[in-house]
Amino acid sequence: MHSVDVLIIGAGPAGLAAAIRLKQKDKGLSVMVLDKACDLGAHSLSGSVFEPACLDELLPGWRTAVGSFVSQMRPVERDEMYFLTSRSALRVPAFLVPSGMHHAGDQIISLSRLVDWLGQIAIKEGVDVYHGVSAASLLWENGAVKGVRLVDQGLDKDRKPKENFLQGEQVCAHTTILADGARGVLSREYISKVGGNKNPQVYSLGVKQIIRLPQKNNFGPGRAIHTLGFPNRPDVFGGSFFYSLAPDLVAVGLILGLDWRYTDLDAQKELELLKTHPLIARFLKDGEVIEAGAKVIPEGGFFALPKLVSQGAILIGDAAGFVNMEKIKGIHYAIRSGMAAADAVVAGDLSTYEVNLKAAGIWNAMHQARNFRAVFQAGLFIGAPLSMVQRYWPLRIGMPKDHMRTQKGACLKRTLKPVIDRERFAFLSGTMHREDEPSHLIIADAAICARCEKEFQSPCTSFCPTQVYERKAKAIHISATNCVHCGTCSVKCPFENITWTPPEGGEGPRHKMM
Ligand code: SF4
Numbered sequence: 001m002h003s004v005d006v007l008i009i010g011a012g013p014a015g016l017a018a019a020i021r022l023k024q025k026d027k028g029l030s031v032m033v034l035d036k037a038c039d040l041g042a043h044s045l046s047g048s049v050f051e052p053a054c055l056d057e058l059l060p061g062w063r064t065a066v067g068s069f070v071s072q073m074r075p076v077e078r079d080e081m082y083f084l085t086s087r088s089a090l091r092v093p094a095f096l097v098p099s100g101m102h103h104a105g106d107q108i109i110s111l112s113r114l115v116d117w118l119g120q121i122a123i124k125e126g127v128d129v130y131h132g133v134s135a136a137s138l139l140w141e142n143g144a145v146k147g148v149r150l151v152d153q154g155l156d157k158d159r160k161p162k163e164n165f166l167q168g169e170q171v172c173a174h175t176t177i178l179a180d181g182a183r184g185v186l187s188r189e190y191i192s193k194v195g196g197n198k199n200p201q202v203y204s205l206g207v208k209q210i211i212r213l214p215q216k217n218n219f220g221p222g223r224a225i226h227t228l229g230f231p232n233r234p235d236v237f238g239g240s241f242f243y244s245l246a247p248d249l250v251a252v253g254l255i256l257g258l259d260w261r262y263t264d265l266d267a268q269k270e271l272e273l274l275k276t277h278p279l280i281a282r283f284l285k286d287g288e289v290i291e292a293g294a295k296v297i298p299e300g301g302f303f304a305l306p307k308l309v310s311q312g313a314i315l316i317g318d319a320a321g322f323v324n325m326e327k328i329k330g331i332h333y334a335i336r337s338g339m340a341a342a343d344a345v346v347a348g349d350l351s352t353y354e355v356n357l358k359a360a361g362i363w364n365a366m367h368q369a370r371n372f373r374a375v376f377q378a379g380l381f382i383g384a385p386l387s388m389v390q391r392y393w394p395l396r397i398g399m400p401k402d403h404m405r406t407q408k409g410a411c412l413k414r415t416l417k418p419v420i421d422r423e424r425f426a427f428l429s430g431t432m433h434r435e436d437e438p439s440h441l442i443i444a445d446a447a448i449c450a451r452c453e454k455e456f457q458s459p460c461t462s463f464c465p466t467q468v469y470e471r472k473a474k475a476i477h478i479s480a481t482n483c484v485h486c487g488t489c490s491v492k493c494p495f496e497n498i499t500w501t502p503p504e505g506g507e508g509p510r511h512k513m514m
Contacts, residue, residue: 004030004128006345007147007173009135009186011035012044013111013331014317015179016118016129017058017338023125025346031127032171033119034148036134038506040119041112042430043181043485045208045295045514046331047241047253049076049106049224050114054335059121069117073107074244077222082279084230089279092228098388100326103224108243108251110513111331132506136168138176138189144311147172148186153504159438175345176313179338182298183487185502187319196307200401201321202373203296204238205488207267207465208253209420209428210245210291210513211284219283221247227280231273233412234380236260237373240274242283245513250284255297255328258463258492259377259399261407263456264414267294268425268465272418289420292428293514294465294486301325302370303396308357309350314341324365325372326387336360371397406494408455426466426482430510433503439480440503441468441489448497449476456494463492484509 006022008015011033022031037043050073055062062070079102081092094102123129134151147170154165178187182203191197213219225242232238237257245251254271274280298304298321308315316322317334324333340356357363371390374397376383420428433440443449452458458476460469466482469489485508490500 001170001172002032003172004032005173006031006175006177007171008033008177008179009148010179010181010184010317010319011037011040011119011129011131012115012179012181012317012334013118014319014334014338015177016115016122017335018177018179018316018342019122019127019129020058020118020125021339021342022345023122023127025342027126032173033122033127033129034133034135034171035131036502036505037131037508038510039131040129041115042131042510043508044111044115045206045293045511046111047243047251047329048109048111048331049103049243049329050109051329051332052107054332058335058339067117069109069113072113072246073109074222074246076103076106076108076224078220078224079103080223080225082225082227084227084277084279086230087278089277098326100324101226106224108224108245110245112511112514114331134502134505135186136502138186139170139172145176145190145313147176151502151504155438157436157438174312175350177341177345178313178315178319179317180319182296182318183490183500184319185500187315190310190313190315191306194307194310197300197304198396199300199303199399201298201300201304202399202402203258203487203491204255204299205258205267205294205296205465205486206253206255207271207294208251208292208514209271209289211250211252211287212290213248213250213284213287215248217248218285219244219250228380230277231270232256236265237376237380237383249513250287252284257299257376258296258402258488259405261405261410262412263406263408263459264411264462266414266422266462268420268422269414269416269418272420273414273416276416289428291511291513292420292425293509293511294484294488296487296491297328297330298323299325299373300399301373302366305366309353314344314350314353316341322362322366324369326369333362336362374399403492403494403496406456406459406492422465422467423482426484429466429484431466431482431484431508432510433481433483433507435481437504439478440501441478441480441483442499442501443476443478444497444499446475448495450474452495452497460489460493460498463488
């Protein structure tokens, strides 16, 4: 059994910012970071147009530092928004774009690279960073969190120990910081126990591709484009983004609210459909998809925030639900909430965390955007104008869990044959799992799947971006090795019949530029 002062679960921007800050403030603290990815940044995925001011506070002088992350980020030089119909595109004038959606001064980055860079800094500061280590559950003692238990390694498909079996160890800590991201297994366990949220957390699914363009291309450097409209129906929340990562590299993504009502919505196919739009096809002409990935984004906002502190534990970043919905950005909040948590730990009083969040501006901004996502339940054309005035409505607008909005018989019936199908998408994510391990995706009751097929036509066979779920011989067959750890199935199954559990450490996607 290991024991440390501070244990951080998740080596994302939040967890690593907390780790760095802890060591900056108190060199004598023992700080350990555990992450399930095979490498730093391999499970990280975001847009990402980044507000870098938070790094000025965490790492003064970082802008002149040498490092792949710093030299590879690109300032936004052209910031555009379009409304798309199926064949045309209308440029939205800047004065009509909500203030939160302007990106001048922001940097186009790869979150995977940012995480790798922060991880190297944390290691230099003396933090013990272990990737390839999966945590299975929290250790509780008299209502207090005392650390975590790691996943057992070396089980066969029937959960019998193989020769190399290693029982999951316990890691004990005075304080455990939960930074395991959206739908993180440990943060979910923590939230289900301590609660505190007024609305359930709701999510969007983001599907993203990195596309290599010819040197001479129609997109160009320093460009950030956002779109609304096609291929989304007005009742589906979301939009797309296109960011220049380099003169010949563009990050392309589609974000879709998981409260969509359609039983056959396949986000990866929707992204491929978007790429057929004349404007987008011109931008991406002769491009080659070289990387892909998917991830859910917590969008419930202020009213979905759970109790952030309990005895022995603090919740930070996406795990807490810190995303600014007016900007649909969360990396700067992840970093700032990590710093706020570290300051509370060093002060020896975890209850100061919320005070620190207020001082960092997160609380106020989350409160201002408190009903932003909720008003879009009425669809784009009602939600968009309401979103501009929602901050003046003092009361909470309720939101059901995403899966409850799936509607029997609602279908998109897309006929597109995508260039990148879901199998190819899984391949491009680099995802890998041991073939002979127990499935990390658990269906609680096969009889419910039969009912789901009759009532909802098994939406899991559509909503999983890598086609992990297929109907075979009247049963749901699971290809767990294709899973990219996006979290969708644990949110969107109409009967909450699927549980996502952590597989062995080092498995899952292998992102490099996401
Ligand atoms: Fe995402 Fe679930 Fe499919 Fe894995 S199985 S890729 S978590 S929807």
